[in-house]
Amino acid sequence: MKKVIYSLACCLAAGSLVACGGGQKKQQATETATAETQTTENKIPEYRVLNNPQANLEEFTKDKDGYYVIFDGKSLKGWRGYGKDKVPARWVIEDGCLKFNGSGGGEAQVDDGGDLIFSHKFKNFELEIEWKISKGGNSGILYLAQEVMSKDKDGKEVLEPIYISAPEYQLLDNENHPDAKLGKDNNRQAASLYDMIPAKPQNAKPFGEWNKAKILVYKGTVVHAQNDQNVLEYHLWTKQWTEMLQASKFSQEAWPLAFELLNNCGGDNHEGYIGLQDHGDDIWFRNIRVKILD
Numbered sequence: 001m002k003k004v005i006y007s008l009a010c011c012l013a014a015g016s017l018v019a020c021g022g023g024q025k026k027q028q029a030t031e032t033a034t035a036e037t038q039t040t041e042n043k044i045p046e047y048r049v050l051n052n053p054q055a056n057l058e059e060f061t062k063d064k065d066g067y068y069v070i071f072d073g074k075s076l077k078g079w080r081g082y083g084k085d086k087v088p089a090r091w092v093i094e095d096g097c098l099k100f101n102g103s104g105g106g107e108a109q110v111d112d113g114g115d116l117i118f119s120h121k122f123k124n125f126e127l128e129i130e131w132k133i134s135k136g137g138n139s140g141i142l143y144l145a146q147e148v149m150s151k152d153k154d155g156k157e158v159l160e161p162i163y164i165s166a167p168e169y170q171l172l173d174n175e176n177h178p179d180a181k182l183g184k185d186n187n188r189q190a191a192s193l194y195d196m197i198p199a200k201p202q203n204a205k206p207f208g209e210w211n212k213a214k215i216l217v218y219k220g221t222v223v224h225a226q227n228d229q230n231v232l233e234y235h236l237w238t239k240q241w242t243e244m245l246q247a248s249k250f251s252q253e254a255w256p257l258a259f260e261l262l263n264n265c266g267g268d269n270h271e272g273y274i275g276l277q278d279h280g281d282d283i284w285f286r287n288i289r290v291k292i293l294d
C-alpha cells in the first residue's frame with residue numbers, strides 16, 4: 001500500500017512540475033508576443049526627405065545690420081508652400097504685411113492653404129520677425145524644418161506635417177485660445193518651445209497688437225526672445241533634448257517618426273527651412289529678416 005501511495009505521489013509531483021514548466025513557457029510566450037507587438041507599434045515607417053531647389057540668399061537685400069531681408073512687404077520671392085512649388089492662395093500681401101487668411105479649420109488645412117516656408121535651408125542663424133494674431137488665433141514659427149514623405153499602411157506616399165521635423169516657436173492669443181491652458185506649465189503659450197519649454201517671462205501682447213519674435217540657432221544652442229526679452233534657451237542634439245522629446249507628444253512611444261526626426265533635428269547637416277504655420281486663423285507678419293552666423 002505504501003508503495004502505491006509513494007508511486008502516486010511521485011506521479012502527482014511530476015505532473016505538477018510539468019504544469020509549472022508549461023505555465024512558465026506560456027508566460028514567456030506571452031511576454032515575447034507583447035514585446036513584438038510593442039516593437040511593431042513603435043516601428044518607424046519608411047520615409048524620405050525631399051531635396052528641392054533652394055533660393056539664393058545673395059539675390060536678397062542685406063540691411064545695415066547684416067541681416068538678409070527675406071520679406072520686404074512687396075514680394076513673396078523665395079517663399080512657397082510646404083511640399084508645394086508655389087505660394088498657397090490664402091497667403092497674401094496686405095498693407096505691406098504677409099497675411100494668412102484663415103479658414104477656421106484649425107490644423108485641418110484646406111487646399112488653398114497650408115504652411116509657408118522660405119526655400120533656403122539655414123544652419124546657424126538669427127531670425128527676427130514681427131507678428132500679430134487674430135482673436136483666439138493660433139500659429140507658429142518653425143525652424144530647421146525638412147520636407148518629409150512617408151508611406152501609409154497601403155504603401156502610398158504621403159506628406160508629413162512640417163512640425164514632425166521642426167521645433168516650433170508658438171504664436172498664440174494667450175487670453176482667448178484654449179491651448180494657452182493646456183500642456184504643462186504654460187508651455188503652449190506664445191514664444192514657448194511648443195509642448196516642451198514655457199516662455200518666461202510671458203510678455204506677449206494681446207491679439208491685434210504687434211509682437212516681435214527672435215530665434216537664435218547656433219551650433220545647437222537655441223534661444224527664443226519675445227518683445228526684446230530672452231524667454232527660453234535649450235540645446236539641440238543633447239541628452240536634455242532627447243529627454244524633453246520623450247516627455248512630450250513627440251516621444252518615441254507616442255510618435256516614432258517625429259521622435260526620429262526631431263532627435264536629429266535638421267538632419268545630418270543640422271540645417272532646415274523656416275516655416276510659418278497655417279493653423280486656420282488669421283495672422284499677419286512683417287519685417288522678416290535673417291542673419292547668417294556661420
